[in-house]
Amino acid sequence: MMRSPFTIALAGLALSACSQTDPQQTTSAALTEGVLVPGYSSWVETNRQLASSGAAFCADQQDLATARQAFLGAQSAWAGLQPMLVGPMGEGNLSWQVQFWPDKKNLVARQVTALLNKTPQVTPAILDKSSVVVQGLTAYEYVLYDTSIDLNDPAQKARYCPLLTAIGDHQQALSTHVLEQWQAEDGISAQLKTFPNERYAEPTEAIAELLRTQVTAIDGLKKKLGTPMGRQSKGTPQPYQAEAWRSNASMSNVSATLAGAEKIWHGANNDGIQALLGDDNKALKDKIDAAYAETRAQLATLQRPLSEMLKDEQGRKSLNDFYETLNILHRLHEGELARTLGIQLGFNANDGD
Amino acid sequence: MIRLPLASASLLAIAISLAGCGEDKAPATQAAAPAPAPSAAPATPAATSKVDEAAAKAVVNHYADIALAVFSDAASTGKELHAAIDAFLAEPTDATLKAAREAWVTARAPYMQSEVFRFGNPVVDDWEGQLNAWPLDEGLIDYVAKDYQHALGNPGATANIIANTEIQVGEDKVDVAQITPETLASLNELGGSEANVATGYHAIEFLLWGQDLNGTNPGAGERPASDFIVGEGATGEHNERRREYLKAAADLLVSDLDEMVAQWQPGKPDNYRASLEKDSAENGMRKMFFGMGSLSLGELAGERMKVSLEANSTEDEQDCFSDNTHNAHFYDAKGIRNIYLGEYKKVDGSTLTGPSLSSLVEKVDPATDKTLKDDLANTEAKLQVMVDTAEKGEKYDQMIAAENAEGNQIVRDAIAALVKQTGAIEQAAGKLGISDLNPDTADHEF
Incomplete structure (x- = not known):
């Protein structure tokens, strides 16, 4: 059977679609x-x-x-x-x-x-x-x-x-x-750019690992703050259990980690993880954008060193408020975002059976 | 273990609460634990229907039987320890001290095999801190050497309960004139610091051995028996109170162990075992696998071995006063293997056997069963090397010394075996249709 030019064109189209990066x-x-x-x-x-x-x-x-x-x-x-x-x-x-x-x-x-x-x-x-x-x-x-x-x-x-x-x-x-x-x-x-390779069979695995790493870091921030705040020690603050307490840099470290996490989300040119959410997921995208903005805004109000804030009621309340925004940010990533992207963040996400 | 249950407790809560709700247990649990590399995916939840409910129930019931046997052995050896302590206090000599120390080591073997029940069973996890919390700031309890290092900011780190009838903790004064089991229990996590451990095996260990001041060099704690003598020949001061302390700590240990035995007795409608048996077999098996994986990876490979190895830190050694750490690790791992095989070798030498996870997995996928059995045996072999090395005189605290390449390798091999077996545990769980396991990694990556 002769292939009409039309079918050939169609086949060509299909092919070029396949070779496009996903x-x-x-x-x-x-x-x-x-x-x-x-x-x-x-x-x-x-x-x-x-x-x-x-x-x-x-x-x-x-x-x-x-x-x-x-x-x-x-x-x-x-x-x-x-x-x-x-x-x-x-x-x-x-x-x-x-x-x-x-x-x-x-x-x-x-x-x-x-x-x-x-x-x-x-x-x-x-x-x-x-x-x-x-x-x-x-x-x-x-x-x-x-x-x-x-x-x-x-x-x-x-x-x-x-x-x-x-x-x-x-x-x-x-x-x-x-x-x-x-x-x-x-x-x-x-x-992270061409697949398959020794580390990743397909791009999904790379994205899963990027998201997992980012979520782990955000979760880590909760631990880095929660420990000195006394969230695991009957509410008694433990200032010396903070990261970077000697250099009084605990909060600026938090800020740097958050900024890094946000870069993974936005990418350098709005081409980060957020680009994987289509128009039908605009609501989720907006929610995550807002959560980052809120954590940044809260953090900006925390101007005193962590050890000082832990000493008074007002400081501890501000820290708690900030912790809550972090928590929301974390939950959005590990829950809705992971689910929407079809990524299992757990123990096994990385491996084939 | 007080050290990390923060993460694990919440994880557990999630895992267990979700376990009850059928379909909807996918992603929410997933992110709680950072995912380590070694793993296997139960990608498609294998059909639970492949596992006969009655057969699965029998496995869970046998799991409870093992718990009963292990905790009963821990309680009976705990009572022997108590008796040895009584004998030591009646006549404090080198010989009676030695006997008490030996009784402590003997009592640790069944107790460590009970740790696999901790993760997954809140009744054990909520209870165990009073018995096995670690690492501790021992200056809370008694005198310590000049170079003693403790958790910074711990207001009780140098309180020295034995030397004082009243201790100052931050702004509060605490009356410790009467040293009773209740007083000691109330002092745990004093001032919010988890390093304040006043009770349990490690408090008793510190009283029997004293600080190990040898760092990564040979030798354990060398507390003299005369620290417990009243009158002529006494050393250490405040010996009446030191004696009271040891007695009270031993009393509390025994009553705590008895309490846990009661939770696993069959035919008691209000105890923990009854609730476990009422629950679905799937949830029971999830607890079994979760306990195996979490102890294997986050706790044993991570907190207890990797931290001490990488930091070359004897401060992070499990049985640091007595240099019994090799046995602690060995029996922890043995406990994991017991659960999978449905076997437990009792203190009296007899072996309890019965329906096992292994037999269920074997029916569904013999290869997966074999892999896990091999991995468990391999871990035991690696830890046997650690035990043999220790018994020849090179203890765990020497193995983790910075310049000891061979010793380091022994520990590394054990960690690698544990990491590998955790992957196989996940695989096996997947074959029985149990996913969403997320064993606690305690934030360790391997």
């Missing part, structure tokens, strides 16, 4: 290029600054205030990266090397002291083999901020400086290596 692939690729890779790149940059700041501070070429700024930059970039911990950074225990939280029993004090007593001249090689507690931001923060350490005293500065510079080097090397893994041929970046 929306999930488009979204995954857009997030990779527009949000994830830039996020990891700027994290690497803050770690480069951390390492060079530590070296300069220890060579007496930089003051403590400036060194603290470099630390806060790296810590904030790490907080912003939380909703993006897909791939190598979400595996194994790598993230503990960057930050150890919760530190319920003040392990950082014990382990930093033990390490320096044992090996006063800590080198990066020694640090590599040491406890995760002393390898990252938690120990760096302890040295720069703990009231028991006076870095204006030359003897103390000399004692702690080998550790500071070793941590800076460790973080720089670690983050650089992770970024390389992202950008390698067949790296995670490529795996």
